[in-house]
Amino acid sequence: MNTTNMLLATPELWVLTMACVILIVDLFLSKERRGIIHGLAMITLIFAAIITLRGNFIGDSASAELAFNGSFIRDSMGDVLKLFSFLVMGLVYVYAKFCLREFRMFRADFYTLSLFALLGVMLLISANSLVMVYLGLELVSLSSYALVAYDRDSRLGSEAAMKYFVLGSMASGMLLYGMSMIYGATGTLDLYQVSDAIQSMDSNDPLLIFGLVFLVVGLAFKLGVVPFHMWIPDVYQGAPVATTLFIASVPKMAAFAMAFRLLQTGMGELHTDWSQMLSILAVLSIALGNMAAIAQTNIKRMLAYSTISHMGFVLLGLLPGTASGYGAGMFYIIVYSLMSAAGFGMVILLSARGVEAEKLDDFKGLNQRNSWYAAVMAMVMFSMAGVPVFVGFFAKWLVIKSAIDAGLMWLAIVAVLFSVVGAFYYLRVVKLMYFDEPVTESRIDAPVDFRAAISLNGIMMLGLGIFSSSLIAVCMASFGG
């Protein structure tokens, strides 16, 4: 096997190059012409997608290929997740451009930082060794910390960034500590070799189990599941909404990939151990996320708790350790990213000059102000609540199916019960938009690309639901299920 094939990493190299190019180009641009940066970023994404797709035609898409001495892997799951990262990132840029302009924060830093974060996401998705996982993770995290503090004058933002940084570093430390233990126990960093090594040793080795526990803690923090969720509401609320939009969507796909690589590829032999841990995390997240969201009056915090519960559902897909379970989890995370992007996109849309529309009451009477945007938000909310035929239903259906397949009936029942609880606060948003009188009559205005993107994103909720077949097939095929 040719394990030094750098061409496999072409999309990553392209994004890296372009991030540097943007960094330099910005030096020579006057304030008025910063739109070029946005254009360059979009071109970066489009070509990254094209390169990834071409790679699929050149290589054999079914089998995985390794590069960089086995620490980088190109496989079908990675490609699909990367493609969706580009798509969601494109939506993020379109939404963010409008928002940053409104808030007079339209600088190139947002683009460079988020492109580096995207690079981290891609590396994380393709990581096949513990070191690469850590590298990718840190690249995402460090860029995100800076993005949270992007609005220098905001006290909330700085506080959130500080909190995120301290807690995030601790989680990274935990993860690193766990990795070192696993390295100590198996003598290798390569995930394939870790898996081989575990097969030939006593699976009750305390070093190994401790390593696993620390890994799961680190993972849980990055996914944001209970009880490692504390940072999420504060960061979501404190960060500028453009950053929240990013943090809530793209890196989650990387976190899913990281969980798959570490737990299945590396520690698949210890499935019984980690699936128990994950089931506790899943139940707690689904329960607490859905219940705490009810009490929120700030839409960013509400969506934060909703994220926590969604991540619980993703774990539900991961924990059976079956191909169809991973496929379900992957479908869920992709769908979640799209829903989340649309949700925060709507928050941006309603933000009037310099004031974020972060109160739930800002959605009051939206149907009377503009019935199409109200319909978009309603579709997002019904999708998040898991009402058919919106795509969120199919995501929930698949993970619940995989849990029932694995004989975890009680988990499935807990999950559906709390999704009914969750339906309440999503319905409340619909109620505010449709049944209440508007508090302001100001016109909702946005540039044409924004309107196109949010409309497309909303229609996806319905379209991907009715025509969910091919995406489900792709996700399942990624794991040979």
Add this chain to the structure above:
Amino acid sequence: MASNWPILSLLIWLPILGGLAVIAVGDNRAQLARLLALVVSAATFVLSIMLFTGFDTSTAAMQFTEFKPWIETFSVNYSLGVDGFSVPLILLTSFFGVLVVIAGWESIQVKVNQYMASFLIMEGLMIGVFSALDALLFYAFFEAMLIPMFLVIGMWGGPRRVYATIKFFLYTFLGSVFMLIGLIYLYTQSGSWSILEWHQFPLELSVQKWLFLGFLAAFSVKIPMWPVHTWLPDAHVEAPTGGSVVLAAIMLKIGGYGFIRFSLPITPDASAALDWLIISLSLIAVVYIGFVALVQQDMKKLIAYSSISHMGFVTLGMFIAFGVFQNTESGRGAALGVEGAMVQMISHGFVSGALFLCVGVLYDRLHSRMIADYGGVANTMPWFAALAVLFFMANAGLPGTSGFVGEFMVILAAFQANFWYAFLAAVSLILGAAYSLWLVKRVIFGEVANNQVAQLEDINAREALVLGTLAVAVLLVGLWPEPLVNLMHVSVDQLLQHIQQPKFSAAGI
């Protein structure tokens, strides 16, 4: 003439796409929205008539079947078909589709396009429920239907509409997620989502019982049965007239349809083992809720409770079959019970829909639903009074009206199962007469109660058309129920044969 049309797909998608078109008309062209909605619903009704005329009543097999893979990875299919149970309900749905558009013509003045579109989309989804042969497709329609109703109650409803509509949504949602788990479990066992294949799929008794309870959670809320009925009076009272009509006339029937399509054939042995549960809940509904209806001050609430009581007859008629099998050789009484239940569903659709429309007529004029605010309406609105009395009589089960046929069949069947079932059910006829006629006495007859009533104007041509059509339907089913019974006869026989075969012996247990 057009036997190779995908007529069921047309019936589902024409109103849905028509509804989207009505939304696209926009807020400020209300008249155009109304006309377009009328055209779409009328076209749907014509289509359903074609379905009826093309339907072959001599076979219990599914007809007009359509089949397309939907989610191939998990063998989910877009699979449609109708039998004798679904056709009458589809007809009822498309019939009311037209009526609610006409009924909302003048009384709805804000966001007309969204109102009309909600009803059209709801109509398409409900027809989807009645024709889906794939369980996931069924579930998708079953749940999606909640969204337009949620919006209808919440946007055009009364003062407590938000409470009522959220309660309605969450109640139904809670019930159906248990069914979803049951459906997924059946898929993991059988590898298929086809409802007809599930009918033949062998299951152990204990498993059947759990599945039965899952189905019960969904359908008992929908129909609704005591004690999970409490959402219904709230929803009915707060909903606009059109919403109440669709809720009472069609949505409740989906619960009954679910019992026939899912509970009885998929879990026949559990149905037999747990029939006491359903029968007791039905009898409680019939008797206790009858008493509750008697004391209501609000006309809509009274009709809502009367609906619950009448739905008790439906569940009773379906589940006494097992008792009848035990007591008699022929089992003919069982067929009577199920057919009675079906007739009762159709009849109650007409009658309750008509009653809500009657209340709507009064409400449009006086903006009150309280019985105490009325009195002597017959003096000022003679035409209206004549029709309303007919509908209340039908509600009380007067022979000659549709209300009589179903209740009589169910009671006859109940005699073959157990005398006391029949006795209690018959008692409710008295109760039904009591609350219906007492309402008539207080609202319609007597002296003119106040100035407002004295100034009432009689129904206009539009209202007369709606109520008149329903009066014809009520009398037609009452005097000549044979075509309706013929429609479902073969399907009922097949269902009853099927549920007598134990399923778990085939499982080799």
